[in-house]
Amino acid sequence: MPNENKRPWYRNPTYLGPIAVIAAAIISSPIWVPLIFQEPDFRIFINPMQGAVEQGGVITTVITIKGIHGYDHTVSLSSCGQPSGIVIAFVPQFGKPSYTSGVTINVDSNVPVGDYTTIIKGRGADGKEHNCSYTLTVKPHPPPTPTITPTPTITPTSMPKVWEIGYDDNSYGEFDQLDRYPFPGPFPWHYNVSEPPDKFPKEINDFARTPINIHFSLCDEQSKNDLLLTLDAHSVHGPDFSVRIKTQINEVDTRTFDNVKTTHEILIKKDFVASGENTIILECASPPKTGRWLFWDYLSLKAYG
């Protein structure tokens, strides 16, 4: 194939353009810059860069001094910017790079609560300096633990559950919906706690749907302790609804529910229950036929001890 432009290849712009671009790229590449302009120096790092400690406490962090391009001067460490009650110690305080130094920060008990930034300075024997910063959060010292044991309070979540009827789900959908005929259905109601919740009536009211008898058994150990009955209403119709609570032994209490206070916890003394079979009876204590009713969310019985 004949050479159409009759010029040698090195004068052909088709070749010269790309060659010039490649040469420029090689010369200006960052790979070459440190080799051409390298200067011994060091870098300073701190990790972690921040921490939190109580007044009167101690916290630690680590400084790394890293030499670059053969830096061989001793670098010493110092700190500034912190209040007088914060004392910072470096071990070691100086060395030739690369090295690490443990930093211990002691906070006096009278240092005010707050955030403090400390500058850690590394100074080389040749005069080079580099800094890093550490942010310290000083938190209040916790008050001393009282030596007097407070009176135990009711902590239902830590108490073993004897039974639960329904679910704490803000719904009465799991219960017997009472939509059978003939009205008003099977009241007085008898429910055994071993039955599913759809055998328990969704409501108690001031007309026909009362009382509800809950049958359950207690072992010897459970009957020797007080019990905590939780009645949680989904909603109340009428201004309020009052429930009288009894056991087969005695009347326990009467509680009034409304749509603000929908949960009542009722203490049942151990004298009001027995080992073996027991019954809790829930009755309407509101005036009869005044258009009041209560839908349940869930009921539970827990044992102390």
Ligand SMILES: [Ca+2]
């Ligand atoms: Ca429920």
